[in-house]
Amino acid sequence: MDLNSDLGEGFGIWRLGDDNALLGIITSANVACGFHAGDPSTMRKVCEEAAKNGVKIGAQVSYRDLAGFGRRFIDVDPIELADEVLYQIGALDACARAAGTEVVYVKPHGALYNATVHHEKQAKAVVNGVKAFKDLPVLGLPFSHLLHSAEAAGLRPVQEAFADRGYLPDGTLVPRGQSNALLTDTKQVVERAVRLLDGELVAVDGAVIKVQAESLCVHGDTPGAVEHARAVREALGTVTAFV
Template identity: 60%
Template sequence: MDLNSDLGEGFGAWKMGDDDALLEIVSSANIACGFHAGDPGIMRRVTERAVERGVAIGAHVAYRDLAGFGRRAIDMAPDELSDEVLYQIGALDAFAKAAGGQVRYVKPHGALYNTAADDEEQAWAVLDGIRRYDPSLAILCPPDSEMSRQAENFGVRAYAEAFADRAYTAKGTLVSRKLPGAVLHDADAVATRAVEIAKTGKVIAADGRELTIPARSLCVHGDTPGAVELAHRIAKELVSAGVKIKSFVDADR
């Protein structure tokens, strides 16, 4: 099972999360590309450390929304969004290659992730941007989503992820951050949930219903308070349960 986290989400003097500590734990890093967070210096430092630690690098592409941290949906023409996805991948890959690595996959962030999961045009734009840059890149996205279906049409490998630290609705979508209980903070509960997903592909929704999520990757948000402790506990419990932690982009090799 892959363990991924959103990293590089500071901007200038504004700090977010503990990138160095999380890079010691996770197997894949979704690195902000400057549109919802991140700047050239942060992108350079995080890609360098990811390469040093052998962590797979993913482009965490987003709507251009620094003030809203990429969590506000923007009604964009598909061609324009495709260009912005392509731009972000290329920017991060420049730093990754300078550090001796490369971008291996793409994961949309925040509002773009949620919108493209259901919206055909927005999903098309994300996949078109990926294809135009490098069709061998993978995409990390929700299972049975519009992005996973578009990926098949574009010939791009799609890998499903689940969220260890977020609550799910009965429909299998994430509970809105505007609602109480949307983000899970109890390390014991989150670690138990992660092992259950990894071993059985099952997760309990907020209403108690059992959902099936055939995930190849588990996400711990880098901006969640206590993210390092959560990631550490998840990794420890996964290993104790006999689950090997390995990036999804390397798992099939």
């Protein structure tokens, strides 16, 4: 199982999460590319630390929404959205290459991630943006339009699950702001991760959802993120990047 986390989500003088600590635990880093968070110096520092720790770098692309941290749906023209995805990947890849590594996958952030589950045009736009850069793997929710579009375009679709997010019975995430959206107890987070090894997770209503995830996410901005990630890694035993 690959263990990933969202990093580089500070901006300017603002810091969010302990990136350096998490980079000593995870195998893949979803790095903010400047549209929902992140700035050039933050991006470059995270890439440098990822390279030192042998952590794979992924572009966490977003709507252009710094004020909303990329958690608000935006009805972007698909052509414009594809171009913005391309722009973000290219910016992060420049920082990665300066650190002696490169971007090797793409994962949407926040509202864009959730929109591409059901929004076919935006899902295809994200894939088109990736294709314009390079044929990179795409992380997304199982059975989403995003992963279907990626596969149809000849990209590798990577099913992802979340150790610290609540799930609805249909396999989608509980919207942030609602009760049960986040798992904050380390024991619960570890139990979720271990059960995922058997291809199952439990929704907020108790329903069991079948999923074959290749990558498991522990959010870097969740309270207790470092403790969660460390406990999950110990419980999983062997963790290996999917790329």
